[in-house]
Amino acid sequence: MARNIGSRYTAHQILGRGSAGTVWLGEGPEGPVAIKLLREDLASDQELVGRFVQERTALLGLDHPHVVAVRDLVVDGNDLALVMTLVRGTDLRTRLDRERRLAPEAAVAIIADVADGLAAAHKAQIVHRDVKPENILLDMEGPLGPGGAHPALLTDFGVAKLIDTPRRTKATKIIGTPDYLAPEIVEGLPPRAAVDIYALATVLYELLAGFTPFGGGHPGAVLRRHVTETVVPLPGIPEELWQLLVQCLAKAPASRLRASELAVRLRDLLPLLAGIPPLEVDEPDSEESEQQPAYDEQQYTPATEEPRRRGAVPLVPGPAPDSNRDTHTSMRVPAPDELAGGPLGTARAPRAPGRPRPGSARNKAAAVRKRRITLGVAALALCGAVAVGGWLATGDDDGSGAPQDSENSAPATP
Numbered sequence: 001m002a003r004n005i006g007s008r009y010t011a012h013q014i015l016g017r018g019s020a021g022t023v024w025l026g027e028g029p030e031g032p033v034a035i036k037l038l039r040e041d042l043a044s045d046q047e048l049v050g051r052f053v054q055e056r057t058a059l060l061g062l063d064h065p066h067v068v069a070v071r072d073l074v075v076d077g078n079d080l081a082l083v084m085t086l087v088r089g090t091d092l093r094t095r096l097d098r099e100r101r102l103a104p105e106a107a108v109a110i111i112a113d114v115a116d117g118l119a120a121a122h123k124a125q126i127v128h129r130d131v132k133p134e135n136i137l138l139d140m141e142g143p144l145g146p147g148g149a150h151p152a153l154l155t156d157f158g159v160a161k162l163i164d165t166p167r168r169t170k171a172t173k174i175i176g177t178p179d180y181l182a183p184e185i186v187e188g189l190p191p192r193a194a195v196d197i198y199a200l201a202t203v204l205y206e207l208l209a210g211f212t213p214f215g216g217g218h219p220g221a222v223l224r225r226h227v228t229e230t231v232v233p234l235p236g237i238p239e240e241l242w243q244l245l246v247q248c249l250a251k252a253p254a255s256r257l258r259a260s261e262l263a264v265r266l267r268d269l270l271p272l273l274a275g276i277p278p279l280e281v282d283e284p285d286s287e288e289s290e291q292q293p294a295y296d297e298q299q300y301t302p303a304t305e306e307p308r309r310r311g312a313v314p315l316v317p318g319p320a321p322d323s324n325r326d327t328h329t330s331m332r333v334p335a336p337d338e339l340a341g342g343p344l345g346t347a348r349a350p351r352a353p354g355r356p357r358p359g360s361a362r363n364k365a366a367a368v369r370k371r372r373i374t375l376g377v378a379a380l381a382l383c384g385a386v387a388v389g390g391w392l393a394t395g396d397d398d399g400s401g402a403p404q405d406s407e408n409s410a411p412a413t414p
Contacts, residue, residue: 020042033313
């Protein structure tokens, strides 16, 4: 059912739903558009509407080939909407769901595109704050790049900042998606451009490995890992790429590259990655991380009560389910004692396919089975040795228990 958005736009079809609102396929004076209609409770917040209007100039001025352009911002009664360019394609989460992981060349080409878009945003003093696969769109009508990668565009600029108003989030709360949150946000510091670099490096790790470096288990455990654990190497990628990842996942924001530097460094690595197949590693277990959450589950409250379902919120034609990686999740900032996990540890290590991670429950169970098998074999060997020893002690038995004479035996004494 069509509905008017302001006086210039008409929304025809729902493309997807997210925690901040609903994305519609719409029509405007210049043709098809994507319209992100924010939730009614957000539209009724006068402070948020004021911030929305203040951000209008900055968002409309952000024009880059790897950024989904915001064409207009609509404030009309109960409607609060961002009108954006319609991208004909899919989002990166959908591709990951289908392929699990990408070849390094394609993964790096996609992330280099996004880094270019972030560089333009950061130059305009705009921090995205929610970089993740759901917010990276792949233009299926664009020319193929290295590794067969479609051009990538970053979307949802400004939404995290709009949602994160003083009235909606206290100083003890943080806004974001747990798997991609930089350590300084977890520790309650204000978000700077470096948080986008950390999140983008996390996405690159996920494209290569099929899982995020610090994700898995209770959200509190995920937040704690960002602060207290170091990322472990991924087998099968060139050392130059790994060192770049490590630098951009550094705990200290000042140690990370700027977006423009990251884009250049990634593109310099593309010839080195040509022909390398997707990595073969299994996702690490998360039993241990789920045993002791960092804080009470009650403190983890999504900004919407909609059910979590796996999927994405694309700005492209076609219905899509909601994401289970909640956007703009409100979480309590963990206290220092909750983040203090002893000395800096190592994140959940990926393992070779079919092999359990060292220290995991599966690994411990395998070790127990191995010890039992070893003891069983040793017991059987011991029993066999005893039996053979008894047989040698009695000699060839004729059934009567008495030894038999042979031509080599000594003559009987008269």
